[in-house]
Amino acid sequence: MMRHELERRLRRAPKSVARDESFSKAIRSIPKGKVATYGQVAAAAGYPLYHRHVAQLLRRTHVGLPWQRVVGAGGEIKLRFEAGMEQRTRLVMEGVKFRGKRVDMAEHQHVFKTWDFE
DNA sequence: ATCCTGACCCAAG
DNA sequence: GCTTGGGCCAGGA
Numbered sequence: 001m002m003r004h005e006l007e008r009r010l011r012r013a014p015k016s017v018a019r020d021e022s023f024s025k026a027i028r029s030i031p032k033g034k035v036a037t038y039g040q041v042a043a044a045a046g047y048p049l050y051h052r053h054v055a056q057l058l059r060r061t062h063v064g065l066p067w068q069r070v071v072g073a074g075g076e077i078k079l080r081f082e083a084g085m086e087q088r089t090r091l092v093m094e095g096v097k098f099r100g101k102r103v104d105m106a107e108h109q110h111v112f113k114t115w116d117f118e
Numbered sequence: 119a120t121c122c123t124g125a126c127c128c129a130a131g
Numbered sequence: 132g133c134t135t136g137g138g139c140c141a142g143g144a
Contacts (some may be wrong), residue, residue, distance in 0.1 A: 078125045
């Protein structure tokens with residue numbers, strides 16, 4: 001590949017790559033039986049206001065990540081149809097309880113401690 | 119540069 | 132419980 005092409009990618013990539021890596025670490029730190037919202041993951045990773053990007057990352061690549069533990073504000077599952085059902089099933093299997101449509105956050109909210117994944 | 123979109127969020131009504 | 136409007140950010144067309 002041409003040199004300037006590589007440089008171009010490296011110049012542009014670092015930020016989002018570092019960000020995604022932080023998101024991944026935060027997500028991996030959520031223990032079984034607990035959940036965190038997109039916004040909380042973003043903030044814990046050091047990027048408040050980047051909740052949409054957490055979703056974008058998960059949409060792209062969720063292999064190797066406990067993706068089911070990331071939910072919308074208030075414990076709402078944001079995936080639609082089958083995908084949503086799968087997430088709910090996975091959470092239930094991990095012992096997470098629901099109150100109607102949402103995760104019982106009072107019971108399963110994960111509180112991030114930055115030292116867990118820094 | 120502009121416009122659109124998204125596994126978002128939140129305050130109002 | 133809704134629905135709406137606004138705000139937020141980056142990536143793609």
